[in-house]
Amino acid sequence: MTAIAPCRNSLIEHPPESNFVLSLMSATADLWVAGRFDAAREALVEADIPMLREWFHCYAQDTTFQLWRHGITRSALNKELPKDRKTPGDASAKTKYAIFERDAWHCRFCGIRTIDPRVPKRLAKSFEEFPWGRRNLDKHACLAVLATHDHVVPRQWGGSNEVDNLVTACWPCQFSRVNYRIEDCGIFDPRDRPPIDSGWDGLCRVLDVA
Numbered sequence: 001m002t003a004i005a006p007c008r009n010s011l012i013e014h015p016p017e018s019n020f021v022l023s024l025m026s027a028t029a030d031l032w033v034a035g036r037f038d039a040a041r042e043a044l045v046e047a048d049i050p051m052l053r054e055w056f057h058c059y060a061q062d063t064t065f066q067l068w069r070h071g072i073t074r075s076a077l078n079k080e081l082p083k084d085r086k087t088p089g090d091a092s093a094k095t096k097y098a099i100f101e102r103d104a105w106h107c108r109f110c111g112i113r114t115i116d117p118r119v120p121k122r123l124a125k126s127f128e129e130f131p132w133g134r135r136n137l138d139k140h141a142c143l144a145v146l147a148t149h150d151h152v153v154p155r156q157w158g159g160s161n162e163v164d165n166l167v168t169a170c171w172p173c174q175f176s177r178v179n180y181r182i183e184d185c186g187i188f189d190p191r192d193r194p195p196i197d198s199g200w201d202g203l204c205r206v207l208d209v210a
């Protein structure tokens, strides 16, 4: 498979609703920190925009479609994967959070703000009647903007868990690339761009409240 000249930062494009959900989740955090739990719960329910939930589950996670729309076929990748590969285990939680802090809670691919994955879990614990349940948080629209980590050189291609191979990603960017190398997807190396620091805290302020 030949390398594609880099021409984009990410395979996906967030709809405007992603930023709307981020605003509502931020409002939820503010209300929750202020002890206005009923209003926080209402904002959390409002943030669960069906359109974004659908976009994430039907479109953003459809990796075959994401690759196809950029002219990349999955079978070509699988033929080239090193046969004797030993895939290392995943990075530690400590490493992942160091990456999130370093990247100021922005996706290093598409640049969108992301939310600390502990935040919705913490909110769910506070709301006994949380409509999505503790084990069903992935049904909330905020999953489309939750922070995860991504190996720039995929583990299957020998990529390590060293911090210089890890970047913060939103789930759609993480899903869309699967185990393709950036050169297979025509994506610019995100490490060549500095992290975006807008002062966004990933809504970590929620975790500071006892």
Ligand SMILES: [Zn+2]
Residues within 6 Å of the ligand: 010, 107, 108, 109, 110, 111, 112, 169, 170, 171, 172, 173, 174
């Ligand atoms: Zn992204």
